Amino acid sequence: MVRPTLSNVVGASFRVVIPPGWFTTISVINRRTYHHLVSCTYEVDGDKYINYLASQWNQANSVMRDTVNSNDVVMVIPQDNAVTVDFATYFSTRANPSQEDLEDPKFKCNRVDVLTSEKPSNAPKDFPDYVTFMVMVEDNADAPGKADTPLFDDLVININIMQVGSPDLGSKYNLRNIQGDILPALPKALEYFYYFRISDLQHFRQTFKTFVLPKVTTADKLVNNPPPPVNPKNPESFKYPFLGVNVGFSYLALPFFGLTESLGDAAFEKGQQQDAKELGDAGTQRGNFWTPKWDGAFKEDIHGIFLITAYNEKVATDFIAELEAAFRVTPNRSSIQNVVVVHGFPRAGAEALNDHFGYRGGMSNPQVAGVTFKDKMKFPGSPLIPIGVIVMGYDGDEDKDKRPAWAKDGAFMVTRKLNNLVPEFDDFLLAHGPRLFPQLSPKQAADKLGSRLFGRWKNGTPTELSPDNDDPSIAEDDNRINNFDFDLSKGQRRCPFASHMRKSNPRNDVTPVESAFGHFVRRHNMPYGEEVSDEERDGRGTIKERGLHVVCYQSSIVRGFKFIQEGWYNDPNFPPNKPVQPGWDPIFGQTGEESQNVHRFMSGANPSLEPEIMSFPLKFIDPRGGEYFFSPSISTLTKYVAAT
Template identity: 35%
Template sequence: MKVSYIAIVIGLAVQSALAVPKFQPRRTSILINPDAQPDLPSPQNARLAGVTPANAGLNLNDIQGDILIGMKKKKELFFFFSINDAATFKSKLSSDIKSLITNTNQLLSVSTQPITAVNIAFSQAGLTALGVSDNLGDAGFQSGQFADAAKLGDAGTTNWVSGFAGTKIHGVFLLASDTVDNVNNELASLQSILGSSISEIHRVAGAARPGNEEGHEHFGFMDGISQPAVQGFTQNVLNGQATVAPGELLVGETGDSLQSSRPSWTTGGSFLVFRQLQQMVPEFNKYVANHALSVPGLTAQENEDLFGARLIGRWKSGAPIDLAPLRDDTDLANDNTRNNNFTFNHPEVPGFVFASNQTNCPFSAHIRKTRPRADLGSENTGHHIMRAGIPYGPEVTDAETSAQQSSTDPALERGLAFVAYQSNIAQGFEFMQEAWVNNANFIFGKTTPPGVDPIIGRAAGSAAETPRDISGTDPLTPTKKFSLDVEFVVSRGGEYFFSPPISALSGVLSA
């Protein structure tokens, strides 16, 4: 009787194991793909894009997956840590951890995506803790973001999360999947592997917004439309999409201005800029409502929506106001062959003077400040970045909406976990933030200065209570200035990291 019972149990266990394979292919992607955003290439197209002689050697199996994928994750956790025991950490990095790191090719097909994608990056302090003395050739990375706070426009560091203050963070794990449970399970596994060799410093949990808001940031605007195409990766370039050499994003690749001086082991890596940007959504909505425009022929709601759109440069749908200057156009927004195909110049319009006309789009609009297009003549792709951030925090509550004020409850903080990749922080993120976003005179040569970017701009060194002047937001009176006495985005700090090629994890970094 006992033998029969055991046989039945064993038989059921075998049958169960056969019915449910341990490693099942994914059926749903860990990525989102809104119509408005550029599509990722298929694995085959990505391979074909890199076969030309100029791009030979772009190894998508060695490039960490997050770098070229952009703002497409469903769920993501940023786990910031310090290294306590370098020897143990390096031993685990070269074996257990390396085997978990997700490459670019894996993410391009649902069938090859892991349950949870894992990437890793290190700060300068982290490389030092690992005994790596090589100079990676980036001054911003070497000094860390805390040292750059003032010139980035952060009004001091009193609003910074304590973990970002100084240089105590050594590294960050980026965990992405389609469920929170998957992400948390993978983090628990990493913590079990590494044990006491690391300590948690800070974490930020992000998620694509729900339902129809998928792909939109917390102010409600579709994001990620202007991502660049990458030579050697993107095969089908969309109309209006900037094309960058791989070395403008990837260290040591063709187009990296410092290619010859980089340590050989860094080729295929990228500098990661992380910023935790708190968004004051009720305050933004209140300001937009209180400053609704008075354009004839538009309803009160349309005039309110138009003012918000002129701050951003796009409607909430993602349609550019340069092509839809008075009303939203969802068909335009959802057509990624048209929604990025503009330059702000309209030579077809009689009497249009490009240097002074901002009827369609203000010179100060967020998307114009961060990508000036024809304003600078031929576009300089050397300042492009690949954005890979994700919203964090809950949706706005009814109580916050009624009060028109964000809650002080830390659990209700929301914003953007901003991530940008580039091969040169000074020419990428820092240049964009300092020379364009925070520069009241940019775009240059205007009779009335455009002012700072109304969303994320602040003159370097200015105090939090200093009003920020912008102009051009009223199409009826383009020279009219607005004084912003409210912060829509508050920096909670961040750090600069290097996302190494996967091969380096069992090489220099664990030696």
């Protein structure tokens, strides 16, 4: 197998060759107070690219940034053909040289030393292959170093190259066989989650074959022939007659179709209702049976779910009417029973990108090269994962060799109905924010405390990048809003360890960073419910339901959703190895019954006194139901579900 190479070392210039299907990140640390410049030159599909990473005067031991977009990382997306990157390094002790001056050969650095790290032979089989070149640069051979100082200590270039697969998806991934909400996601201006139970199997299979199966939206359609996107500023875009349809089945339903072989996931086989206690949901234990405090419908047997998305209500509701008519055996008897339907839709106007708490999200969803993006991530900094973390049967799926053939190109879907207790959350912020930030107005103090609980300001600005205000220049810049690591030297002064954003995507809080990749899920959530009323804001608390209907995909519920909920959100010691106990995720963490005095808590809410503990006697999110589903491939739907 062809692997990355570093060669053609001439002085402090060198060449790196990246094989097809490998993803590359390049970052540079300046070790001196004077100027450094690193140029990276390469070609992709005949187009030449040059990135310049430059240091700032009098800032030693700092990350160098791109001179055009200020990013601290240069990324080379996986390509069909090998990519050759030529590096050159320069330095100057003059205070204000121009970039053109620095590129003069007389300013070239002297020489380099290279350390190479590769995937260990004893690493897990499905752990992504990687090669890291650490290039240490010496500026001037005539400048003698101190006796105890290394010569190659002026500049450090880190080139991390990871194999993620070729973007030639026609041969690599069978997108025509993968349901489209798994990857990349069904486009939507609204969504109906139609939970059902099968009551007449033969009629269900016949109707599924003739009515539903031809309408199932595939990943191939969304990647290679997507509908025009919805544009909130253009009302005409909502008239486009797009209809998205996907389907999933619970563990209870698979035997109906002869799918009796195990998918190797204990959580899926248990079902979410019996797993709810371990997830931290409130409930009651009766003998061996656990009854969560859910909506009654979710405690019934659920066999499947239809995901129905559209750009306007008429398209969606017309389809639901046709669906129910098609499954009707007689005027008074249907082959499916409607267990519950959740109607999801974005909030209106300026809140369209925000949840009901008012916070923007969705920027750090993990990405699969060539599927969720082709040339460039919308939000650089998102984890780049092998497709098998989400879709069964590919590299990244640790159980791909243990599963039946019909599992390939399928995924587990987890749904959760999470009521958001918005008035209670807002009241908490107003009650405690002014104590922590007395120099601010009550509203400003509440907003700042909220940003520390979420890890982002309401407009999406990460507190790690802007701890004191919701910087619009960051929020409006897709290249910056998610493109960062945590400055571990700052402790919790910028971003609390337990903040929701940090718990959800620990970035460099775990080492190696890639060790978290196998736990990631793709989230395709949708808000539901009305806006908060004046009556609720005037001290009455939550009266009407509103919240977030969670939909997330993974090739393992045990390693994915369940691990994140139990091992990250609900673990007060995560992230690990911190000087103070982080605490629970203040938003998504669950401890069961508040009446049992097991309250969530976190440190770091007060940036001036990081060890101080903030306790949350009331929950802000109330789980009301959900289920674990398997979203089969198109071939499995055809061969097994639609068989008659």
